[in-house]
Amino acid sequence: MRNTYFFTGFPGFICSSLIKQLLLKSSNEIDHIYLLVLPDLKQKAEEEVERIISSNNSMKEKFTVIQGDITATNLNLTTEINRQLSETVTHVFHLAAIYDLAVPKDIAYQVNVNGTNQVNNWLLSLTNLKRYIYFSTAYVAGTREGEILETELDEGQTFKNHYEHTKFEAEKLVRKIMDRVPTTIIRPGVVKGNSITGETIKFDGPYFILNMFESLRFLPIIPFLGTSKAEGNFVPVDYILQATIYLGHADIGVGKTYHLTDPNPYTMQQVYQMIMKQYLGKKPVGSIPLPIAKSFLSIPAIRKWLKVEKQALDYFTCLTTYDCSQAQSDLKQAGIKCTDFKQSLEPMVTFYAKHKKDSDKHIKIS
8 A cells, every 4th residue: 555645844954855755765565645834835835846856756746735824733734635535545644844043932831832732633533553753852852961761851951942841742742652553753952964965955953063164264273162061962864864754754753752963972062163164164262162152142233143043052061961862773774874964964064064155054143
């Protein structure tokens, strides 16, 4: 039996890339792909579909872009479409969320929590559902330090921002229906560009460091930010895609939560130093205490100039290790491994240098 897919979060980079990976790995097993988008994104979504199937136009009939809203009852779908989906959909990939570290609380809650609740309620009506793949984040651990297990969630933690908190609340909702729905929860680390091509559509995460270096490259010396030994958990998107497609289909993935994080992460200081050397050919000299750096980024004009969100500095101090032994064990049989950050650094920096003036790739800093 072939599969029918339903995706939220399209035409976002990870969602689009997941679909490309799905077509690459199992196009013969795909009956149809439904893409839920907000009305104002329909044209953009249809253009993205055209790009995806550009090398194989015969796949076009397998795609349907549907207007809807994850925050509405029954996702704001028409009765006819809803009936069609309820009888055919076998796999739901829920990626739609607000990922911005600086997102206001009310917006984050409406999309990340209420949106997930509505998706959960809707998919309970699907009669042929084989798997629900929910995209969470490793950072539902919030401010917890030490080793974080894939089996853990609510440990009374606090959170560094509304993004983390609302994704935590959303994952709790998903866990409540896991005994009724075959579910796989994916918790990525900070997703970066493709390990081979460097391609990404959004300059956040480690790219904030590149933004800062680009703005400060005129200086004779650039210092470290703090002296913490916090880990920098940056994972290439191609690892996330391969792992998600495999774990979202293999029987071994049912009922499990996976940290798709770097099994051998470097410290933030090491990451900072490697990026500076690759991009500027320099080494950091001295250090600025993080409280001082954060006070500078509290000034809107400075953070806009540097193109760095103030909340990003919180990840320089959180002494957390994300255990990913379950993910590593279950992916081993498929030969899927996370590329070492150092090995993927050159394409990452090259892609950034080529596209650093593309305003649509930069996060809007307020």
